[in-house]
Amino acid sequence: MKISDEYFMRLAMRLAAKAKGKTSPNPMVGALVVKRRKILAWGYHERSGLPHAEVVALGRAGKNAKGAKLYVTLEPCTHFGRTPPCINQIIKSGIKEVIVGTFDPNPVNNGKGIAALRGKNIKVKVGFLETELKKLNAPFIKYITKKMPYVTVKVGQSLDGKIATKTGDSKWITSDKSRAYAHKLRRNYDAIMVGVNTVLRDNPTLNVWFSKRQPLKIIVDSQLSTPQDANIFSPKRQVVIVTLPVRPGQETANRKILEGKAKVLEVKERAGQINLKDMMKKLAQLEITNIFVEGGGTLIGSLFDEGLVDKVLFFVSPKVIGGKDAISSVMGRGISRIEKAVKLKNVKIKRIGEDFLVEGNV
Secondary structure, eight states: OOOSHHHHHHHHHHHHHTTTTTSTTSOOOEEEEEETTEEEEEEEOOSTTSOOHHHHHHHHHGGGGTTOEEEEEEOOOOSOSSSOOHHHHHHHHTOOEEEEEEOOOOTTTTTHHHHHHHHTTOEEEEOSSHHHHHHHTHHHHHHHHHSSOEEEEEEEEETTSEEEOTTOOOTTSSOHHHHHHHHHHHTTOSEEEEEHHHHHHHOOOOOOTTOSOOOEEEEEOTTOOOOTTOGGGSSOOOEEEEEOOOOTTOOOHHHHHHHHHSEEEEOOEETTEEOHHHHHHHHHHTTOOEEEEOOOHHHHHHHHHTTOOOEEEEEEESOOOOOTTSEESSOSSOOSSGGGSOOOEEEEEEEETTEEEEEEEO
16 A cells, blocks of 8 residues: 555554444544654554543654654544643644544534644644544544434344244344354443343343443333343443333332432433433433444334434344244334335445344444
8 A cells, every 4th residue: 555644544543443432432533653654653542531542642752753743533632621632742742744534523622623733833634534534433423413322223133024923032033153243242332222121021131241341231111110130230230221200109119129220310201102312312411422222123113213223233044933923123103105214325244154244324
């Protein structure tokens, strides 16, 4: 590959991706300090609260940064957050030019970092691999601009779209390899969400295999009927139960016990059910930037009905279950005309063991 600005930006993007699933609610960012086409130092934002990519790279470069170029995937910040502004370190370092992948979508900083650097007579170029970088940080972009989490729906279904038989039997439709792959995907999300029917039927733990970092568990449960001894509470993990406000005189013993086991998050009501948009807004207020929804069909269908799904991962097993009473992967209200069907973009199909994974953006 030709040694160019795009070449170095691609390397910085690879650095940023090393922290996938670890930086929320911050974006993934990578940086390189380059002089005479030689990389002097590198860095990436490893975790929220730790130094940003530019600061790490400049710290490693030390005095050698003077007169060099800084490649950074996202516009440097000018504001105090969990860490001080990055532009201060850039200005002090003596960097002569900053190559920026894309503008910061955060309204607090958008364009200000670049303007501040140019105001100090530092040359700035913007716009490299923007499409790929925006895809990398899609959850952060939605979270910071719309105040809503990025929602990925994951389904394990039969060829005819069933996630359980008419008796509720669902173990196992997809292969061991598909389930192992899904566990790896869980690590990249702040939270895993299921409806209460999935808890009642499958009693899952929703843990990530072989990982110290465990995502938050979210149960959507309008009637607060989650069993006190559900596996989702063991081993002890952070759990949020989303429910409707309790009416005076309707408090239950089960509610009080669940409040001791989980954070009970009350959201607005809509036609007797949970208002899903209000739920997403309140989850974003908890700094949840992306959610992995694993069922069931009613919850997934309702999320589609409300236009809240951003990405899908359908693991399809070459099995036919049949039966009009078998449980479908996507329920809800649905559509009345084919022309209104959700059309996926950027579709990828991958073979996993005997199954197929269909991935796409909504």
